[in-house]
Amino acid sequence: MKLYIAKTxxxxxxxxxxxxxxxxxxxxxxxxIDPWSDPAxxxxxxxxxxxxxxxxxxxxxxxxxxxxxxxxxxxxxxxxLMPAAGPERWRxxxxxxxxxGLLDAAFSAVVEGRRPAGERSPGWVTRQKAAIARTxxxxxxxxxxxxxxxxxxxxxxxxxxxxxxxFRHGDLDWRAGHPGLAEWFAGVIGRPSLRATNPR
Ligand SMILES: N[C@@H](CCC(=O)N[C@@H](CS)C(=O)NCC(=O)O)C(=O)O
Numbered sequence: 001m002k003l004y005i006a007k008t009x010x011x012x013x014x015x016x017x018x019x020x021x022x023x024x025x026x027x028x029x030x031x032x033i034d035p036w037s038d039p040a041x042x043x044x045x046x047x048x049x050x051x052x053x054x055x056x057x058x059x060x061x062x063x064x065x066x067x068x069x070x071x072x073x074x075x076x077x078x079x080x081l082m083p084a085a086g087p088e089r090w091r092x093x094x095x096x097x098x099x100x101g102l103l104d105a106a107f108s109a110v111v112e113g114r115r116p117a118g119e120r121s122p123g124w125v126t127r128q129k130a131a132i133a134r135t136x137x138x139x140x141x142x143x144x145x146x147x148x149x150x151x152x153x154x155x156x157x158x159x160x161x162x163x164x165x166x167f168r169h170g171d172l173d174w175r176a177g178h179p180g181l182a183e184w185f186a187g188v189i190g191r192p193s194l195r196a197t198n199p200r
Pocket of ligand 1: 006008009010011012035036048049050051052063064065066107
């Protein structure tokens with residue numbers, strides 16, 4: 001299997017960290033690619049041209065971090081990070097979706113800030129920061145779920161999103177007012193899977 005990633009992509013990090021958690025790194029060939037340079041190889045694999053992208057051993061392609069994570073969690077050996085069914089699955093899915101929303105807002109604000117000066121929209125950045133500000137208390141309220149999930153795909157996704165805030169939005173001080181979330185994050189950020197995928 002071939003997995004296209006960019007080293008600083010928080011979406012790719014989720015998938016890479018999942019592979020690490022499953023201790024299955026030898027089964028996945030990681031290809032580092034710059035999606036912003038429009039590489040034909042990546043665009044042939046997924047029409048979005050985004051990382052992460054997966055090409056399976058059978059030769060079919062899959063984009064979107066959440067779909068790739070679900071697929072790899074199922075086909076790779078190692079512990080399952082996403083329960084197959086039942087309330088535990090919905091708990092993981094909800095945490096994962098909250099993390100994806102947080103990441104989308106944080107990433108979108110960063111991309112907006114990198115546009116040429118005349119093309120930037122401060123209103124768009126404000127809108128994304130408002131979404132971040134709404135998501136953090138929701139995650140704080142879900143801190144008990146994060147603990148109970150025991151670092152499944154939900155927790156892994158939340159950790160990658162929070163670390164992306166530290167990486168690209170250090171000024172936001174997301175820990176302020178979210179002590180439960182901060183405590184949970186401090187307990188998981190040292191995991192080997194997250195250390196091995198640190199984008200810094
Ligand atoms: N929804 C996608 C987002 C992936 C994404 O936006 N990746 C960025 C890198 S962090 C990318 O490849 N951007 C290139 C582009 O937008 O053309 C996922 O969850 O995988």
